[in-house]
Amino acid sequence: MVICDSMSSPQPESRTPELYPPIEPYRSGGLVVDDTHTLYWEECGNPAGVPVVFLHGGPGAGCSPDHRRFFAPQRYRIVLFDQRGSGRSRPHGEVRNNTTAHLVSDLEALRALLEIPAWHVFGGSWGATLALAYAEEHPQACLSLTLRGIFLLRNSEIDWFLHGIRHFAPQAWGAFVGFLPERLRGDICAGYWELLNDPLPEVRRAAASAWATYESRCATLRSSAQTVGEAGASQVAVGLARLEVHYMRANRFSPDDLLLRRVARIRHIPGAIVQGKYDLVCPPITAVALHDAWPESTLQIIDDAGHSAYEPGIRAALVAVMDKRVA
Numbered sequence: 001m002v003i004c005d006s007m008s009s010p011q012p013e014s015r016t017p018e019l020y021p022p023i024e025p026y027r028s029g030g031l032v033v034d035d036t037h038t039l040y041w042e043e044c045g046n047p048a049g050v051p052v053v054f055l056h057g058g059p060g061a062g063c064s065p066d067h068r069r070f071f072a073p074q075r076y077r078i079v080l081f082d083q084r085g086s087g088r089s090r091p092h093g094e095v096r097n098n099t100t101a102h103l104v105s106d107l108e109a110l111r112a113l114l115e116i117p118a119w120h121v122f123g124g125s126w127g128a129t130l131a132l133a134y135a136e137e138h139p140q141a142c143l144s145l146t147l148r149g150i151f152l153l154r155n156s157e158i159d160w161f162l163h164g165i166r167h168f169a170p171q172a173w174g175a176f177v178g179f180l181p182e183r184l185r186g187d188i189c190a191g192y193w194e195l196l197n198d199p200l201p202e203v204r205r206a207a208a209s210a211w212a213t214y215e216s217r218c219a220t221l222r223s224s225a226q227t228v229g230e231a232g233a234s235q236v237a238v239g240l241a242r243l244e245v246h247y248m249r250a251n252r253f254s255p256d257d258l259l260l261r262r263v264a265r266i267r268h269i270p271g272a273i274v275q276g277k278y279d280l281v282c283p284p285i286t287a288v289a290l291h292d293a294w295p296e297s298t299l300q301i302i303d304d305a306g307h308s309a310y311e312p313g314i315r316a317a318l319v320a321v322m323d324k325r326v327a
Helices: 065-070 100-113 126-137 153-164 172-176 188-196 201-218 225-233 237-249 283-295 312-325
Strands: 003-005 027-032 038-045 051-057 076-081 119-124 141-149 269-275 298-302
Touching: 027 100, 038 100, 051 065, 051 100, 051 283, 051 312, 065 076, 065 312, 076 100, 076 172, 100 126, 119 172, 119 312, 126 141, 153 201, 153 225, 172 201, 188 201, 188 237, 201 237, 269 312, 283 298, 298 312
Parallel strands: 051 076, 051 119, 119 141, 141 269, 269 298
Antiparallel strands: 003 027, 027 038, 038 076
């Protein structure tokens, strides 16, 4: 299915010093990838521009209108899509047939649908994980990789998220673990998974809100009460919590450093890594490990930033990288 909006030429380019102005899709649709999942996708910017695909985080977070704004709209053909179980893809929060391998295959199916020979790949956090997994499987399809807030799904990184953050955000972590009944606190992932599958919808929603609120409280250098409240209250929380817990429990790589072991497959691809120095969700040590394995890449550590792509220094760096790609 393809839903065609106006195909007229984009408006003349104007921008803030960091993000480009809001734009709307000129085309969108749904891609049926199996008997269960249908993926929402959209295209923005210049239909004749250089293709770039945006990979959202989570897993489960989905795309938002601001994700279109990292790219010069007159120069890029901007492709966004919601991964399985995420955002506007259906069914929402579905974990069946939902693995990294499925998501990599979906990217290739979308590229074929849109008849794109190769594209720039842009992703942060889980989006960086997926970008690396995809590029290592299909390097010929990647013009470049731009990665932010590096996450490699290793056991040590998951343990940090579930336990280590308490050393720097003890109140957020205390609320996160304290939400669980005491009998479920011995295994945080298993405990949340039980509540996220409770027969009562109000229990499921409350567990999703607690999970998403914890992540939101840790995602920025300076936490915003409004942003944290919106993260916990939104429908996005359900997909985010279900998919993140699902991947942490059942979809780790074997060996767990698989993405690092396979970096030789992509060392010829231009790569840029942007990382917040005070990223609590995905600490900089992982970005450094990736850069050490991929010395041809560039690594920018943003001194006054946490995890979020919208931290001022991070968003400025990401836009600058993408501007140079088409300079």
